[in-house]
Amino acid sequence: MNEVKTPKKPMMFYYGIFLAVIILFNAIVMPFLNNMRVKEVDYGTFIRMTTELNINEVEIQDNQIVFSDKNGNFYKT
Known part of the structure; x- marks a missing residue:
């Protein structure tokens, strides 16, 4: 019998997810860390x-x- 295989996701999909995670990290975490170093x-x-x-x-x-x-x-x- 023929087995139905699910199509594999292209590598660009994983690159896109990785890029989105990096952008979110830079937008949320990095400003918080930079402000902790500067004392007013x-x-x-x-x-x-x-x-x-x-x-x-x-x-x-x-x-x-x-x-x-x-x-x-x-x-x-």
Whole structure:
């Protein structure tokens, strides 16, 4: 007797599922992990750390200052 075989799904189907999972991971998990690394401080703390020469790198944006200290910790005002 002839056996009915179900057609195998093409490899592109699995690539599509993998791509969708990666996109969801990048959209949901990665922003959460990136925000955990940046500590929010006030402008006075930034000035104090600057006068103590504890600042490594500074990036001035439109409405905030993002900077890192010499230990590699990131902060924003």
